[in-house]
Amino acid sequence: MKVRKKYQASSNAEINLTALLDVVFSILAFFILLSAALTIPSRIGVDLPVIARGNSSGNSGTSDLKQEDLFVITLDPSGQMLVNGKVLTPQQLEQDIRKFLETxxxxxxxxxxxxxxxxxxxxxxxxxxxxxxxxxRVAIATSRS
Incomplete structure (x- = not known):
């Protein structure tokens, strides 16, 4: 007498992973969006000037500043900082800035x-x-392009 097996293994059995991949990608997308929402964006603190209506000079916030109250540093494309057309080392520049701010x-x-x-x-x-x-006590000079 032959004993029949209730379940016979088939030779062409496959495991369908489509549903599993959908769930994994959904969870991945959830965590990516969550991590993007929880990070604090880093910003550069820049206070933009506000022009008051009726002010023809265009520099409402700096009207009481004179030319001698400005220490202008020019940045060239190579990354060097120039003061009055002269290239200064970082140490010289720091000394000049500190001396200017004291005076x-x-x-x-x-x-x-x-x-x-x-x-x-x-x-x-x-x-x-x-x-x-x-x-x-730092400002950025801009020009119209």
Missing amino acids: SAQGIVVLSADNTNVSYQQVINRLAEIRAIAGN
Whole structure:
């Protein structure tokens, strides 16, 4: 007498993973969106000027500043910082900035990068270096393009 097996293994059995992959990708998408929502975006603290209506001078926030209250640093495309057309080392620049801020009570250090070949990353790096020296007395000079 032959004993019959209730279940016989078939030779062409397959496991369908489509539903499992859908669930895995849905969970992955959920965690990616969750992590993007929980991160705090880093920003550069830049206070943009506000022009008051009826003010023809165009510099409502800096009307009481004179030319001698500005210490202008020009950034060239190679990343060097120039003061009055002279290239300064970081140590010389730090000394000059500190001396300027001590002598001028309302003085502001201005970073000017008018050259279109200067990259944003260079401006951000130099701005961070200058802010480490001058604190919140730093401004960025812009030009109309």
